[in-house]
Amino acid sequence: MATVTARVSDFEVEPTETISRTRALWHVIRRKPLGMASAVVLLLVVLTAIFADIMAPYDPLATQPEIRLSAPSRAHPFGTDDIGRDVFSRVIYGSRISLWVGLLAVGIGTAVGMWIGLLCGYCEGRLDLTLQRVMDAIQAIPGLVLALAIVSVLKPSTTNAMLAIAVVIIPGNSRIVRGAVLSAKQNRYVEAAQAIGCRHPRIIMRHILPNVTAPILIIGSIWFGNAILIEATLSFLGVGTQPPTPSWGLMLSSTGRAFMEQAPWLAIFPGLAISLAVLGFNLFGDTLRDAWDPRLRRQG
């Protein structure tokens, strides 16, 4: 039978309450190999996107028809496509589109979702009921189908794909923030702030918002991976990023599928890049949850 030992000091202070979020995150990253792996992948994707100009050996749009569809070699590690563009350079530049779309879509979707959630949770009543039914109505349509419909209306482009993804993100975020606000409102200090006559905006900004930032960041990082996946899917279906811009999804659909038997590397490398980025963000989301979810933090 296992024995449990504890020092008296363990009960006197609550270290989990005092450590900062960054330290809690670092603690989990260091302890869990998957957390470390996700942080490394994330860093790699971000650095690749930032330093694409330096890292890419060729111009992603430069064509060399004489070496079209050549297999991976030392000069072209991921081979070349049907008009002789270097796939390695295109995959590197593709990370920019994916990250950009992820960042803006998640940023807009999270910001709008957060404000709707804050309003619903803080005001409750009729406003809450109406807005949440609208969120239900948006959620009744599968994300990809809704994004497809929005993009078809707005005209296919990277920016519109990003806006469509943002709309898909809003309802889920608003619901999570609403839940967090409803529970934060129960705190005594919120009651105290109301009692001393604080104005609503101040209560929301000073006393409620800090309570909902952790769930927002966690859900945001998980959505980031999904946003990359949806952008790639929209581009793959022809309604996202348009040629010749190097987008991972587009690379797969335009040349990857057409030449898949002749040149499988055209399909393999962009797909691997998408999977790695999505995997990195998914795992990082899990890591953030482990670090910041108070219930899990106490167990850890």
Place this chain on the structure above:
Amino acid sequence: MYKYVIRRLLLAVPVLLLSSLIVFGLMRVMPGDALTALMAESGNVGERELKKLRKDLGLDKPYYEQYLLWVWQMVSFNPGDSIFTNEPIPVSLKKAIPVTVELAALAMILGLVIAIPIGVLSATRQDTPSDYAGRVVAVSGLSLPDFWLGTLVITFAAIWFRWIPPIGYVSFWESPWRNLQQFLLPAAVLGFRLSAATMRMTRSTVLEVLREDYVRTAWAKGLGGRIVVYKHALKNALIPVVTIVGGQLGVLLAGTVVVETIFALPGMGRLTVEAILYRDYPVVQTNVMLVAATLVTLNLIVDLTYAWLDPRIRYS
């Protein structure tokens, strides 16, 4: 229970009405209207023809009238014709729905067949190499895009086995073998994606249930491992899994859009993508609404199944 079902059905009505407003509004956000956009793209259409077409489609009426007419058409199962093919929409749907239903059902079955045993194995052998392997499979299922997996499966089946799925859809009743050959790969790709979340959920709920007192009692009685896990633990562990499966229905329906496009299956997904690409908005709005209605209904069924599986849950 009946009261709960009726209340849920009544709640679904405003949600679906709002969804229909969103879809209808979306299709009219375009500068001008859908038809002008369509004609501008195809060119050489006379002003008179355009006017006639607009009148035929009811686009010259005020928005609220158009909306009410469309809702009535949807409720009376007569959503009109496609602008592009002129085929009545119910006719195209009648051809497309069985394809999607078969694909979705097969994918769901394959997904569960993959997810539950691996989830149980992961839980019963926690922190062993088989657990890690199971978890890697689950995380890959969440991260590998289905369009990539589909493309790779077709490519490698062609390169290694010199085999490509038969082209041209054949229904199951016409030729079961040919039909299964067409559906097996797409269903496996979709099923793999679906299995990821179910696998993770099965693992965590089985882990939780294995620590319960009644499972300890079962072990103490001297029951065999298989009986304890499958007869005692799994039964209770599967209840939350039903919710996850319910949550996956949206992923499943969205997945059919991609997979049908890659494997050239003439289902609802492909019909919708084609309609979107051709801006065939009567088809788009009908299909999207149908998908929303299906999702709302299926979610209700999942909730009721939950109550049926766990008699402790009583809805009021």
